[in-house]
Amino acid sequence: MPLNLAPNFHAAGKRYLNAYSPGDDFYEMLLDAHRDLSDEQSELMNARLILLLANHIGDLDVLREALAAAREDV
């Protein structure tokens, strides 16, 4: 399966009236997780998060694609 670049945030059994709501839910979770961390701590947390999610995805073809998309324009 190729890298999914379409909006994909969702929660089991939950209906959303506004298309932006599940993405906003995630973004709030993300910022909350970083709250009160120093810049160094945030960096470390981001690294750990990437490793956790990469392992969850597992498929090296998808991860290769994601790495390329992330690197673009940086």
Added chain:
Amino acid sequence: MLKTYHYPKFKYERPAEAGTNRLKHARAVVVGAGPVGMAAAIDLAQQGVPVLLLDDDDTVSIGSRGVCYAKRALEILDRLGVGDAVVDKGVSWNVGRSFFRDREVYNFNLVPEADQKRPGMVNLQQYYLEEFLVARCRELPNIEMRWKNRVISVNPGDEDVRLKVETPDGYYVAAADWLVVADGAKSPIRKMLNLEIDGKIFMDRFLIADVVMKADFPAERWFWFDPPFHPNQSALLHKQADNVWRIDFQLGWTADPEEEKKPEKVIPRIQAMLGDEREFELEWVSVYTFQCRRMAAFRHGRVLFVGDAAHQVSPFGARGANSGIQDTDNLAWKLKLVMDGRAPESLLDSYSAERTCAADENLLNSTRSTDFITPKSRASRTFRNAVLGMAGKHAFARVLVNSGRLSVPACLAESPLNTPDAEAFAGRMAPGMPMDDAPISIGGRPGWLLDRVGGQFTLLRFADDAAGDTYAELADDPIPVRTLTLTPAADPKGVAAHRYDARPGTAYLIRPDQHVAARWRAPTVAAVRAAVARATCNA
């Protein structure tokens, strides 16, 4: 400054009771003649309640202030009799664009669905809305407006609420059966009653300016993140009536508000934004901060809080005035039923329950927008800029761009006033939802569904022909229910039947505020009565 608008001065008249010991009795007193207070007064008056409306000033809002009026607010203003005036004078728009640095990264269109009377948003300076509402108040003989009447103390009791009122001709005391408090974010009455309002202040300042210019920019909302003309901050451009443009600049917390308001400081900022030599005039400039907070309950005995007095949100999303107008829409019919002894006082607690729920949704969305627009840490700024940087290319990132989630009505899905579905329905019109509009044709005349319901309970019934209405007797109930039958001829495009997932026999019980209370495939009269009882706390 100020070229396009002449502020009216409303005539103060000496109240008969001023300077005397005579008590002014009133069934309902509304304090604050802003958009929300006047909406409350008009709604109550249209239902036959005499209203005393007190305001400590004698003119309208200074500067444009609340600018964006959303579809739901326009539908309510239609019912209050000023919808056309607002839409005719205002600037309708549906498209919003977001820019990151020098590129457009995202745009949205608020009305993907056709066949609704009102546009997604209308921009209009708050002073115009207030002027139209004042004119409407004057048309209603049961509204008594008293300008330059300042409430200086409040004494809530079991039987009434006593207000001490200061006028240029001395004091008087008003005894209100019910008090609606619409005296704004700083709410002197809330303070007099020692009621708390909890939340947080955002550590940021914003410059807002009304600018008169001839410009061929389209009527769209343009929002910039980190633009070249205002690095590291945000900016917003909006068109209003009379070629007045509203411009917002994020300034940061350390900015000096008095310094930033000076024309020699403001004009270069605007020139840099416009990027050319076009001429413009400054009409009004202000620097503001904001808070996100609400009262724990909007009802305190006979005192009912509406609008900014009860809840405040960040301005991103136009959720202030729009939600305040929805407060009054929710409150007025309930207060009328309680005043008439046709519903218990607990119905007013449902006002608080439903509207605190709506306020929480507004607080959640506007706080999220604020966190995206004004990141407060290095990590959140990096995420924000990563989203913006990918939004041009990837659909998932576009959805995360948050320059304000614009006001949508509360859906009240959890309200105890709803009768839960017992049958299967598709579509959005679940109990608690505000009604979707649809083009209809009654007696051969084209019109709109929302213009035909509201102000009282309505049974919206879908049938093959108008005959066989077994619900007519409901019109004689203590809480009358009028029946509106939509036949295929009345719904020529089938839009209503589609939006309401209707088949012949399908019926919706609609509250006076145009929210769905219940729906069935073929209800008995008894089932409709039970749903009315439930929706009025009479069950």
